[in-house]
Amino acid sequence: MSAARVFAVEQAAEIPAWLKAHIGEGDGQIAPVVLQRARALYLQKVSEGKVKNPCYFAMDATRPGGFTRRFYVICEADQTFRAVPSGHGSGRNVAGVNFTNGIRCAKNFSNAMDSKLTTGGPYVTEETITRFKGYYRNGAGKYVAFNRSFVQFDGEGETANARPRVIGGHPAVVLRVACRRKDPDSPYANEEGYVPFGTLVDYAAGRSNGCTSWSQSDAAKIIPMMKEPSTLYIYPESGDIAAVAQAVKAGKSPARVGLYWNASCLKEIGAPKFWPKETLEPIIEQYKKDHPAPPPQPLPLCKGQ
Template sequence: MKVHIGENEGQIAPPVLQRARALYVRKVREGTVKNPCYFAMDATRPNDLNDGKSGGRFYTICEAAQTFRVISSGHGSGRNLKGVADFANGRECARNFGNAMDSNLTAGGMYVTGETKTSFKGYYRVSGTKDAALLRSFIQFDGEGETANARQRAIGGHAAAVVAGVCLKKNPESRYANRDGFVPLGKLVEYAGGRSDGCTSWTESDAGQIISMVKDNPTTLYIYPESADIAAIAKAVASGRSLSKSGLYWNESCLKEIGVPKFWPKENLEPIIAQYGKDHPARPLQPIPLCDVP
């Protein structure tokens, strides 16, 4: 493993690995996990490298088999409640983290993978008049401590793919047709280099591999940073102290981009989001148009 430990691209930072391994060992000892592999994510690293590639920051570690793999993974987009609170994140680096409902923020900390559910997300056109169905699997995460509300927040992992720009196409033979015989048809959008609603998102091929690893065989996921890390980093940045000399870690390129990270605790943010929702009620849903394609 030594060759994989470090802060360079393709490596895992020591504190991230230490905590991920400690969580895994504890859950194995408790009997919660029997999987030979475990996961980690460093959400301080960049996701979108601005060259058409996604940055590696999600790790699959199988010590018995001596395998280590790093893949891309999206972070929570956050939200900008205009005039009230701005906790939105850019594509490349995450500045804002939190565990509030409806915040779309990533919450660092400890998780165990739960059940996997697969759902139909719509049809998309693949060629000519041929359509394919997007069936997306979702791994539920269960957290503890600051991430204890992961299930309530519907936090988990899935492929970074969605069907957008939907219209309704007549297809009564489809098993997914509504009672009037229509199915949703749109464009397949893959956003592996983008952001999520707070979940961990992967490319479709990576998602398939990860889902197969944890099917009926839960394991641990540790996501860095936690709120205490963010507070310590913010304090060090404000005082001009060196992170490494202070025993702290944050990806250097992302810290330059974001300035000072911030954690938004649910106790503070949820009332703000709830009030904003009351003051800005969602517009009534518009009927989905009918498709003008064969």
């Protein structure tokens, strides 16, 4: 029996005192319901033999984005708890149907394909894929190859389509490719000896396309920890969203009726909304049919090439 499985059997009943000290709604703390569900998911998957990682992960998407710490790395075996910032889904405005989110607070959630929205619920971290994106010049003017790692998440229930949606975790940085540069000596060069070249854009304080994104420095620590599959629980689920929205509509404080939502963001968004894929996907598909993407064009040559 693995150490993680032995630990799960021994610890299933009680949240240890050292971890209870991190429970709360302050900066860097984890809300009780988020920890309870994240821990239950982890212990379940360990007991089933599907997870052996000594650490598990959680995210509270009701908290503000930007630099607020709301993604949690919990390693009960060595009694460590870490909270870091992470991005939430940006959403879209499609054919007059607006399901966009601001940078600070997420109002809209969905499991629809191409919605660019976060879906709360249970996930298991799976394979990590690292892909070459192109070259850029760093702050010192050095010509650097950019490879970005992506951890695939697998879900169940409402999160079951995480793989076709390409939902996972990655650094909040993207290469805006502008042109192709002649570099036949590069191991990444195509058959004609060209490589893509662009500008590296860091959006750690912004939103994602529905994935979980971290700063480059945090991602460098978190992604290796996910090499061994583990669990990730993202709050809120659709049922939480509906219950909070109903309470707000009835003029009740969610906290007073036993529901949780970050108070600061709830005040900002008014009420949250979950858009089921059955509702959004036909709208998005029709929009794509009405606005077909132009045929791909070859990248222009970089100036001086």
